[in-house]
Amino acid sequence: MSLPYGKKLLELFKHPHNVGKIKNPDAKATEGSPACGDMVTLYLKVDDKTHKIEDIKFESYGCASNIATASVITDIVKGKTIDEAKKVTWKKAADELGGLPPVKVHCSVLAVDTLRSAIRNYEESHGLIKNKVPTTRNDIIERLKHVMNPMKGLDIVKTGLLFDVIFEDGKVTVILELEESNQFASNLSNEIIEQLQTIWDVKSVEVKFNL
Amino acid sequence: MGYIYLDNITVTKPHEEVVKTITEYLTDKYALATSQFSHSMGLESKEGYDNARHIIANSIGADDENIVFTSGSTESNNLAVKGFAHANKKRGNGLITTAVSERSVLNSMKTLEKEGFDVKILPVDENGRIKLTDLENSINDSTILFSFELANHEVGTIENYKEIVELCNKKGIAVHMDASLGYLHIPIDVKSLPVDLITLTAKRIHGPLGIGALFIRNGVKIKKQMDGGFNEMNLRAGSEPVALAAGFGKAVELFDREKDVVYTGKLKDKLLNLLRERIDDISVNGDIENSMSNVLNVTFHKVEGESTALYFDMEEIEVITGSACFSKSLEPSYVLMAIYNDHERAHGSITFSFSRYNTEDEITKTADAAKRIVDKLMEISPLK
Known part of the structure; x- marks a missing residue:
């Protein structure tokens, strides 16, 4: 065998x-x-x-x-x-x-x-990032490729669930193409916050739903 | 210790007498069966071949000339769906099937779609059945065929086949029933069930792998899909597989409702009861009430299916899973996704399927192993 x-x-x-x-x-x-x-x-x-x-x-x-x-x-x-x-x-x-x-x-x-x-x-x-290059919107989108869309089994960027990202003065707003009442809304929101909150120049993360 | 084989939904162990019959043909009656005007050995082969066809026809109340032998359910489904569509395209280009049909039907439909056919795929409910109103609403003037499974090939749910066939008849469209799972388990008589095409296979009734048949009602037009000679009423070219057909016929003769339906149903009930006693987080997939007596598809929540199946294999218990890691496409079971739209349920699913050759002792061992395996994987799981 x-x-x-x-x-x-x-x-x-x-x-x-x-x-x-x-x-x-x-x-x-x-x-x-x-x-x-x-x-x-x-x-x-x-x-x-x-x-x-x-x-x-x-x-x-x-x-x-x-x-x-x-x-x-x-x-x-x-x-x-x-x-x-x-x-x-x-x-x-x-x-x-x-x-x-x-x-x-x-x-x-x-x-x-x-x-x-x-x-x-x-x-x-632990403040060990040596070259603290300011984070860009693209960096955040890269990070979001690690969050999976539980309806598709692929990440939220590839599956079009990510509608927009706004990054201003350390405040990230992630907008998802999803109803807030969706069964996965809360889980997705938590995963996104977990992914982004450790970035050194991110002060707050908010997830919004546009449907 | 030998293997505990619980993958009878895929292939069953051929009966000893089936093997004996096949061996006899391969050893002594190996001549080509094609012509009734051939030599004596050829005639002997032909007799065996025709006898097998008669047994199979008889098992569904059909005439011998309504049965075409094929290489199995995939070919039967291709011949039914493509053969019917190609032969009847002047009447319309609309085809309908269900989201849980076998890939040989779904992919035949995809091919036909590229050829210009209009294909509709009906969703299923929480038990894996279509809604009759969905079917009724999706039939229009150009619809020519509906194809569905008698019993689902993964969860074992039995469709409302009588109502479906009746509706298709009323609406004037042809209906193909893939009975590759359910054949003999669910008695079918084409004299009272006006279905046009039926897929049959030997591998799930302790016959040999590599042979099936298609029932084609008189007057239903089918276009041959494979070029060659004029075998099988000029519908399927190729030298007749006499030995396999004889084995198929023998398996049909040996079917025994008590052993194959009633007894396997007891094993299924026993395993489900034991699993429910031992394991907390478990769901049954498909309809538990009206389903194949020998199929039990469950999800062990929070543990991944491929790991579960591999652990079972290491305990010499053979099962399959709907996990993406187990599949060739790296996608979880499309059947479970169509029914539940829940990845975790699909990834964690395990199909146990039984035959008369399984014992009650094997069922107890399987339930004990399941408990050990799920406990072990739960220890590792981040989802607990």
Whole structure:
């Protein structure tokens, strides 16, 4: 019998490392959503002075590739500085797993994206962004590509759910092409605020619905 | 320990006698069956082939010449939908089907749409059935055909087929019923059910994979889709698959309502009860009341389907899921999306399907495994 997965991947799927939550984490990030079929939440504990990752844990609603990749990358970056951790790519994780079927790469990318987001959140909330380039409207739209449209399983930008973004004096207003009574309105609003509130020059985030 | 095979909605285990029949034909009666004027061995093959056709025709109250053998339900559906549309386009270009029809029907319709046909796809309700008023309203002067499934190939919901056929008759349009799931389980008699075309398949009734049939009512025009010789009343070219047809016929003969319907229904009820006892957050997909006795499609909420199915496989229990990660298109089950429009429900769905070869002990083991698997994945899940 040959499932399209290597031994190591299956082993980590069965017994993933670093699973769970961290109480009072220094940073946390979630990427994906149940709607797109994969979702990862990652928690970081980082040493203030050395910026080394002291502890890292994850939770996954996802397939075997996703769970195994999250297990591998959390192992790789534990004990590394956040700068070193940022350099970890999905390719490296995939290699560690003995390769991934091409069709499964996107599940694995999500785990690595979540790590990057968690580190970015850490840097932003700890004032570590060195070149504080002022955020632009386009930067915000890029960020919003990480928020999934639960009705489509793709991000809100690609699916046309995002109607407009206004960014003035640190105040972001995100307008969605959606009724406020929509069953996902509150969930989307929370996800958008979570995505944007850590940006260093964003002071407030408001989500509006135009239908 | 052997596998616990709970994927009977896809393919069933061929009965031993079916395998014996097929082997007999492949070993001794292998001559081409095409001509009744051929040699003795050819005549013997033809006799077996015609006998299989007779058994299948008889099983739905049809005449032998109404049955065309095909390579399975996909080909039958292509021949029914495209063959009918091509042969009847002078009468109109309107075709209708449902959002939960099998891909071979939906994609045949898409192809026909590109050829200029006007295709309408009807939505379904929370059980997976169309509304008769939707069908009635969507029929106009140019409509020529409605195609639907007797029982849905993923959730097992049985359609209101009598009412649908009656309505199509009243409106003067042809009706194709894809019975690739439901054939024999739901008794059909074409003498009392005025349906024009029926898709049949062997793989879900313990016959061989790779053979099916299309019932074509007398007078219904179909255009041949594959060029070649004049086999199958000049509707389907190709050398007759005698051994597979004989195996199909044998499977039909061996169908047993007590074992295949009543007993599998008990297994389904047992598994559902055990799952409900053990697992809190579970939904049944499709209609639980009027559905295939051997199909149970459920969603374990907050855990992802591919991981669940893979864990079942590691416990040697074979099931399938509607999760995107399991599908070839990386999209979640379009059937569940059409019914519920809920990604999480589709991604977390698992189909358990039973046959007479499953035991009650296997059902208990499956429920125990389900509890372990869901608990384990809930531990990892960020949604708890």
